[in-house]
Structure formats: C-alpha cells, structure tokens
Amino acid sequence: xxxxxxxxxxxxxxxxxxxxxxxxxxxxxxxxxxxxxxxxxxxxxxxxxxxxxxxxxxxxxxxxxxxxxxxxxxxxxxxxxxxxxxxxxxxxxxxxxxxxxxxxxxxxxxxxxxxxxxxxxxxxxxxxxxxxxxxxxxxxxxxxxxxxxxxxxxxxxxxxxxxxxxxxxxxxxxxxxxxxxxxxxxxxxxxxxxxxxxxxxxxxxxxxxxxxxxxxxxxxxxxxxxxxxxxxxxxxxxxx
Amino acid sequence: xxxxxxxxxxxxxxxxxxxxxxxxxxxxxxxxxxxxxxxxxxxxxxxxxxxxxxxxxxxxxxxxxxxxxxxxxxxxxxxxxxxxxxxxxxxxxxxxxxxxxxxxxxxxxxxxxxxxxxxxxxxxxxxxxxxxxxxxxxxxxxxxxxxxxxxxxxxxxxxxxxxxxxxxxxxxxxxxxxxxxxxxxxxxxxxxxxxxxxxxxxxxxxxxxxxxxxxxxxxxxxxxxxxxxxxxxxxxxxxx
DNA sequence: CCAAAAGTGTTAAGCATACACCCATGC
DNA sequence: GCATGGGTGTATGCTTAACACTTTTGG
Numbered sequence: 001x002x003x004x005x006x007x008x009x010x011x012x013x014x015x016x017x018x019x020x021x022x023x024x025x026x027x028x029x030x031x032x033x034x035x036x037x038x039x040x041x042x043x044x045x046x047x048x049x050x051x052x053x054x055x056x057x058x059x060x061x062x063x064x065x066x067x068x069x070x071x072x073x074x075x076x077x078x079x080x081x082x083x084x085x086x087x088x089x090x091x092x093x094x095x096x097x098x099x100x101x102x103x104x105x106x107x108x109x110x111x112x113x114x115x116x117x118x119x120x121x122x123x124x125x126x127x128x129x130x131x132x133x134x135x136x137x138x139x140x141x142x143x144x145x146x147x148x149x150x151x152x153x154x155x156x157x158x159x160x161x162x163x164x165x166x167x168x169x170x171x172x173x174x175x176x177x178x179x180x181x182x183x184x185x186x187x188x189x190x191x192x193x194x195x196x197x198x199x200x201x202x203x204x205x206x207x208x209x210x211x212x213x214x215x216x217x218x219x220x221x222x223x224x225x226x227x228x229x230x231x232x233x234x235x236x237x238x239x240x
Numbered sequence: 241x242x243x244x245x246x247x248x249x250x251x252x253x254x255x256x257x258x259x260x261x262x263x264x265x266x267x268x269x270x271x272x273x274x275x276x277x278x279x280x281x282x283x284x285x286x287x288x289x290x291x292x293x294x295x296x297x298x299x300x301x302x303x304x305x306x307x308x309x310x311x312x313x314x315x316x317x318x319x320x321x322x323x324x325x326x327x328x329x330x331x332x333x334x335x336x337x338x339x340x341x342x343x344x345x346x347x348x349x350x351x352x353x354x355x356x357x358x359x360x361x362x363x364x365x366x367x368x369x370x371x372x373x374x375x376x377x378x379x380x381x382x383x384x385x386x387x388x389x390x391x392x393x394x395x396x397x398x399x400x401x402x403x404x405x406x407x408x409x410x411x412x413x414x415x416x417x418x419x420x421x422x423x424x425x426x427x428x429x430x431x432x433x434x435x436x437x438x439x440x441x442x443x444x445x446x447x448x449x450x451x452x453x454x455x456x457x458x459x460x461x462x463x464x465x466x467x468x469x470x471x472x473x474x475x476x477x478x479x480x
Numbered sequence: 481c482c483a484a485a486a487g488t489g490t491t492a493a494g495c496a497t498a499c500a501c502c503c504a505t506g507c
Numbered sequence: 508g509c510a511t512g513g514g515t516g517t518a519t520g521c522t523t524a525a526c527a528c529t530t531t532t533g534g
Contacts, residue, residue, distance in 0.1 A: 005331050006253055006277070007290050014252045014334060037246070050247050053332055057323025081321040081336050083297025091245050092293055094254060094336075096321050164513075181515070182497065189495095204512040205505035404486070421488070422524065429522095444485040446531040 012092050016061045017048030017132065018076060019099040019139040020069075022108070022119055025158075025165055028172035029104065030125055030136065033068055033117035039090055040129045046136070047117070048095065061098045070111030076100050079139055087131050095130075099139040103158060122172075147173050162200050162208035163187065252332050256301045257288030257372065258316060259339040259379040260309075262348070262359055265398075265405055268412035269344065270365055270376065273308055273357035279330055280369045286376075287357070288335065301338045310351030316340050319379055327371050335370075339379040343398060362412075387413050402440050402448035403427065 020031035035045040047068045051060030058076070066072050076098040083094040102108070104119060112118070120126065125136065147170065167183050187193065192214045199207035260271035275285040287308050291300035298316070306312050316338040323334040342348070344359060352358070360366065365376065387410065407423050427433065432454045439447035 006333070009293070010253055010290055011293055012252075012254045012291070013246055013250055014254065050250055051252070051323075053249070053251055054325060056325050057321060057334060060323075078320060080318060081297060083291075083300075083336065085294060085296050093246070094297060096323065096334075162513090179498075180513085181499085184514080185516095186496085201505085205507080206503070206511080206513050207505080208513055402486090419525075420486085421526085424487080425489095426523085441532090444531090445533045446484080446486050448486060 012094060013050060015048055015050050015093050015095040016057060016064055017046040017095050017097045017135060018061060018065050019046055019079065019097060019136055020065070020071070020074070021099070021101040021122075021139070021143065022104040023101065023169050023172070024104040024119075026168060028122050028169075029119040030122055031069065031112065031117055031119055032125070032128070033115065035129060043129045044126045045129050046097075046132045050093075057096050061096070069115050069117045071102070071108065074100050074102055079135070079142055082131055082135065084131070095135075097135045097139070099142065101143060105158075143173060160196060160198065160200075160210040160212055162210055164203070164208050166211075252334060253290060255288055255290050255333050255335045256297060256304055257286040257335050257337045257375060258301060258305050259286055259319065259337060259376055260305070260311070260314070261339070261341040261362075261379070261383065262344040263341065263409050263412070264344040264359075266408060268362050268409070269359040270362055271309065271352065271357055271359055272365070272368070273355065275369060283369045284366045285369050286337075286372045290333075297336050301336070309355050309357045311342070311348060314340050314342055319375070319382055322371055322375065324371070335375075337375045337379070339382065341383060345398075383413060400436060400438065400440075400450040400452050402450055404443070404448050406451075 018031075022029045022031060031047060032044045033047055034042050047065055049064045049068065051057065051064070055063060057078070061076050062072075062074070065074060065076065077100060079097040079099045081094060081096045085092060087093065087095070109119075122140075125133075127133075128136070163184050164180075166187060167178060167180060170183070171177050193211045194214055196210045196212060198210045200210050201207035258271075262269045262271060271287060272284045273287055274282050287305055289304045289308065291297065291304070295303060297318070301316050302312075302314070305314060305316065317340060319337040319339045321334060321336045325332060327333065327335070349359075362380075365373075367373075368376070403424050404420075406427060407418060407420060410423070411417050433451045434454055436450045436452060438450045440450050441447035
C-alpha cells in the first residue's frame with residue numbers, strides 16, 4: 001500500500017490489547033500469554049497484537065483474541081486507547097484496549113493451554129510489560145462501574161447458575177462481601193432472572209436452585225444488559 | 241523516520257477529534273469548524289487532525305484543539321476510538337475522540353471566531369462528516385453518565401455561579417426539567433458549594449445568590465469531581 | 481403595584497441496610 | 508444427628524419525589 005495521502009511523515013503503529021477477565025464460579029481471573037516477539041519476548045503480556053489494514057478495530061480485536069487464545073464469540077468492549085509516545089521502547093505504538101468478562105469453561109481451558117496462555121488469579125498477576133498493568137487497573141475500575149449500573153451475567157455465568165454463584169461473582173468484582181438476604185432481594189427485584197426447578201448440589205447438600213436469564217437481555221453482550229434503567233444502580237449496598 | 245520495525249506493511253493513520261461542549265449560562269452548545277482539507281473540504285467537522293509522531297494522544301489532542309480554535313487549558317477526556325476501515329474514504333484512518341465541557345466566555349468567542357470555528361446549539365447541529373455525528377451522540381451519552389455520578393462544574397461555570405444557572409446546565413444536559421426545590425436540596429446536600437453574599441441580578445429583579453466551588457475538587461478537571469462517592473448518584477430524580 | 485424569578489418546607493413512598501433463624505440434605 | 512450451605516422476613520432510617528406559596532425588587 002502506498003504512503004498516507006494525508007501525511008507522508010506520520011509513522012504510528014496501531015495495536016490492540018485484550019484484558020480478558022474470567023470467572024470459574026469461584027474466582028475472578030485474568031488471561032495472559034507469553035509474548036512472542038522482541039522486545040520482552042517471553043514476558044507476560046495481555047493478549048495483543050498489531051491490527052491489519054483490512055480489519056476494523058473491533059474485528060481486529062476479535063481476530064487477535066482468537067488467534068492467540070482460540071477464544072471466539074467473546075463480546076469485547078472497548079476500554080481506552082493508550083498513546084504515550086514511549087510506551088513501547090521499540091517504536092511508536094498506540095494500543096486500543098478491549099476488555100471482557102467470560103466464564104471459564106473446560107472448552108476454554110483446553111484451547112487456552114494449547115496457545116500458551118494462562119489464567120491468573122487477580123491477586124497473583126505477574127509483572128506485565130509496557131503499560132499493561134495500568135490497563136488492567138483501568139479495566140477493573142470500568143468493570144466495577146459497569147457492574148454497579150447494569151446487571152450482567154449472560155455469557156458470563158453458565159446458562160444455569162445459582163444465586164450464591166452470582167453473589168460470589170459480584171463479591172470478587174468488588175473485593176467485598178454482601179449480605180445474602182439483601183443481595184438476593186435486590187437481584188430478584190430486577191426481574192431479569194427466571195427460577196428453574198432444578199438444583200445444583202455441587203457445593204452443598206441441600207442444593208441451590210438454578211436460575212437463568214430472561215430473554216431480551218442483550219444476547220451479544222457479556223457485560224451490558226440492554227434496556228435497563230441505568231439510573232437505578234444494581235449494587236449500592238456495600239455493607240455486610 | 242524509517243518504516244515500522246514490527247510490521248512493515250501496516251499503514252494506518254491516526255487522528256484525534258475533539259467534541260467540545262460549551263455552556264453559556266443558558267444553552268448547551270457544540271463547537272465545530274470548517275474542514276480545511278479534502279475530502280469534504282469546508283464541511284462542518286469536529287475539531288480534529290492527525291497527530292504527530294512526537295505527541296502522545298493526550299498532548300496531541302490538546303495541541304490540535306489549540307491550533308484549530310485557540311482554546312487552551314481545556315481538560316479533555318478520552319471518549320472512544322473509532323476504527324471502522326472505511327470511515328474515511330480517502331485512506332485508513334482511526335480517530336481517537338476526546339470530549340470536554342467548558343463554559344463559553346468572551347475570550348473563547350473571539351478566539352474561536354478568528355479560527356473559523358463556531359458554536360452550534362445542540363439541536364441545530366448541521367450534518368457532520370464521516371462518523372462525527374456518532375461521536376457526538378456517544379459523547380452526550382457519556383456526559384450524562386458522568387453527570388449522574390459525579391457533580392461537576394469547576395471550569396465549566398463561571399467562578400461564581402447561581403443555583404438557577406447550575407440547574408439550567410443539568411437540565412440542558414439531560415434535556416429535561418427538574419423541580420427547583422428538590423434540585424437545590426440535592427445539590428446543597430453534596431457539601432461542595434459555598435454560598436457567597438453576592439447576588440447576580442442579571443436574570444431577575446430579586447437576584448440570585450452566587451455560589452462557588454469548595455476547594456479540593458479536582459482543579460484539573462472540568463468534568464470529574466475527585467474523591468466523590470461514585471455510588472451515590474447526583475441526579476436520579478427526573479420528575480418535575 | 482405587579483410581573484418575574486428566587487427561595488423555602490413537608491409529606492409519602494420506596495429503597496438500602498442491618499440483623500437471626502429455619503430448612504434440606506449427605507454423611 | 509449434625510454440619511454445611513441455602514433460603515427467608517422485618518424493622519429502621521435515609522433518599523427521592525411530589526407538591527404551593529412567599530419574598531424581593533426593578534420597572
């Protein structure tokens with residue numbers, strides 16, 4: 001391709017980085033992989049790469065995530081673009097960061113392992129290259145902000161899930177604990193869950209009822225729940 | 241500068257666009273200017289340009305805003321990066337959008353006019369090039385989200401301002417009306433305003449008391465008010 | 481004196497929070 | 508039969524939201 005028609009001199013490389021949070025029913029984790037190119041080859045890095053001329057940013061992010069981890073059908077949300085001049089020592093690179101929150105399943109685990117990627121508990125994340133640590137911090141903040149204004153869960157919990165599981169997810173996101181009576185009351189009052197008559201007995205003798213999401217929530221989004229009154233916070237109570 | 245060391249073939253141009261909202265005490269406006277280059281020369285456009293190799297995105301946005309309008313010391317906040325492949329018909333350009341909300345003053349007016357820029361009422365914005373219309377929509381949404389979670393006003397109202405002015409600002413942002421008794425009660429309960437003993441009589445015979453912001457709010461931000469409990473929405477009531 | 485905007489107080493309803501006990505079951 | 512986690516209800520205080528009249532003063 002010929003040089004830019006607007007400015008022959010601009011020479012900026014464009015990358016995307018994906019901050020992928022995962023929930024396994026117990027813990028919130030972060031997906032990392034070992035960088036394959038210099039500089040910092042073999043250091044832990046977010047899932048990222050340069051985008052192609054022919055891919056939009058959104059498409060490019062999806063493809064890169066698939067190529068580097070095997071994950072597909074992940075709803076990625078744009079977080080922020082990082083553009084400090086010297087953030088990459090090799091050359092001028094700006095990076096458009098995307099994030100998502102998915103449920104970790106066996107399918108994912110196999111795929112990820114075969115790609116040299118790995119899930120890390122959020123409190124055991126190793127040193128990351130460049131400004132990736134900052135990206136993760138920003139993504140957590142964003143995740144919390146979203147979770148407090150919109151319920152989420154589609155694609156992020158198993159199709160059927162229990163309220164204790166949902167509570168655990170929220171507790172991990174906020175690094176706090178909620179009173180189960182208030183939590184259940186609040187969640188059920190949102191009117192977006194349907195109780196099934198099945199029970200999950202994997203974590204207690206009594207078993208917990210399985211719920212599913214009501215249709216009409218955003219099918220494409222792991223995070224946002226459409227048509228939801230954003231003025232009514234989902235999580236306000238932080239008391240026990 | 242030599243070609244990219246990561247990828248010799250990537251050829252993507254990077255621009256920034258600034259969505260500048262202005263408040264003149266009565267109306268919320270949008271700053272536009274007439275594009276100076278083909279394609280679409282002389283069409284109305286957001287304030288934007290390519291960034292330089294030596295400028296970070298944040299710095300580049302500030303400089304471009306200054307160059308094209310004369311505005312300086314504007315706290316710009318990154319909105320989103322737009323990266324559809326064909327968003328610019330001439331070549332592949334991604335644009336990092338920034339936005340701000342400032343008060344419109346005489347100083348600004350002169351400077352802006354001399355730069356061929358112009359303030360438009362939000363409901364009278366002309367057709368914009370590329371995806372700039374979408375950017376404006378996204379910025380309004382973001383502005384509302386911010387305004388509902390954090391009080392704002394520093395740098396965005398005159399140093400001294402009246403509560404009716406503040407109410408007008410919020411009403412314009414949300415395109416709705418608030419009950420003045422509830423609005424005042426809520427704002428004053430935030431504890432971030434100081435009543436002065438001066439009155440502004442420009443809009444009524446009785447005159448309205450002038451208030452100022454308490455120190456300790458974010459001095460650098462026109463929009464965010466730091467150290468504010470983000471779990472307590474500022475604007476929830478939308479009733480009259 | 482009157483028009484026009486500023487300023488003020490109360491009540492009812494809804495929501496958040498705190499808190500303690502019974503239930504079902506596998507072992 | 509008991510330990511474990513699941514499930515439920517109520518009372519209190521705070522925030523929101525609805526609502527109407529008085530004050531000030533320039534003209």
